[in-house]
Amino acid sequence: MRQRISNIYNPGRFKTLLERQLEVKKSQLPNAGKGLFTKIDIPKGTRIVEYKGRLHRWKDIKHEDGHNGYLLYISSNAVINAEQTLKLIGRYANDANGHIRVEGLRNNSEYVTVGSRCYITATKSIKKGEEVFVRYGKEYWDLVKKVRETGAKRKLTKGSPSLYFFTLKKYR
Numbered sequence: 001m002r003q004r005i006s007n008i009y010n011p012g013r014f015k016t017l018l019e020r021q022l023e024v025k026k027s028q029l030p031n032a033g034k035g036l037f038t039k040i041d042i043p044k045g046t047r048i049v050e051y052k053g054r055l056h057r058w059k060d061i062k063h064e065d066g067h068n069g070y071l072l073y074i075s076s077n078a079v080i081n082a083e084q085t086l087k088l089i090g091r092y093a094n095d096a097n098g099h100i101r102v103e104g105l106r107n108n109s110e111y112v113t114v115g116s117r118c119y120i121t122a123t124k125s126i127k128k129g130e131e132v133f134v135r136y137g138k139e140y141w142d143l144v145k146k147v148r149e150t151g152a153k154r155k156l157t158k159g160s161p162s163l164y165f166f167t168l169k170k171y172r
Contacts, residue, residue, distance in 0.1 A: 017119075018048050024092045028131050030100050035131045036092040042126040048109060049132075051090040051118040053082030065143075078116035093120055096133035098141060107133040 018038070027035030042048060051072055058076045065071070070082040070091050082091040096105040108124045109132055120134050 017050060018042065018046070019089060022049060022089055022132070024089055027094050028105060029094055029096065029098070029102060032094045032098075032100075034092050035094050036089055037131050038126055038128060041128050042122050044122050044125050046122045047112075048120045048122055049090045049093075051080060051082065051111065051120060052088040053080045053085045053091070055079070055116060056081055072111070072118055074113050074116060074118060080118060090120055093132045093134045095136040095140075097135060099144065105131070105133065107135045109134045111135075 021040045056079045072080040112121045
C-alpha cells in the first residue's frame with residue numbers, strides 16, 4: 001500500500017502537548033535568533049512539542065537542500081518543511097552544540113519520529129525559564145560549514161533562515 005502524503009499542515013488552531021507552556025524569545029546562543037523556552041518544569045522523557053510544517057516527498061523538496069534550515073528529513077517520503085510556519089513553535093528549538101557554544105548550555109532534548117511525525121522530547125529535566133536545546137546532527141553542521149566555505153547564497157524570504165538541512169535517526 002502506498003503512503004499518501006498531504007501538503008497541508010496543521011495551522012496551529014489547536015495547541016497540543018506543552019505548546020501553551022512554551023514561549024519564543026531571544027536565544028541565549030549568540031547569533032541564533034529566537035529560541036524556545038519553557039514556562040514550567042519539564043521532566044525527563046516528556047514529549048514537549050511536535051515539529052510541524054508542510055509534509056513533502058524528498059524528490060519534491062531536495063532543491064532546497066543547503067538553503068532551508070527548517071527541513072527535517074525523516075525518509076524519502078516524509079520531509080517536514082517548517083520554513084513558512086512561523087506560528088508553529090517547534091522550529092525555534094536551537095542546537096547548543098553548534099558552531100558557537102556557550103559555557104553551561106547543553107542540549108536537553110532530542111528529535112523522536114513516529115511515522116511521518118516528529119516530536120521534541122526531553123532527555124534531561126528542563127527547569128522553568130530554560131531554553132529547549134535539541135541536537136541537529138553532524139550532517140547539519142557539516143553542511144553549514146560547507147555552505148560557508150563555498151559562499152553559497154540564496155535570496156531570503158521573510159522568516160526564512162539563511163540555509164541548511166538536517167537529518168535525524170528514526171527512533172521507535
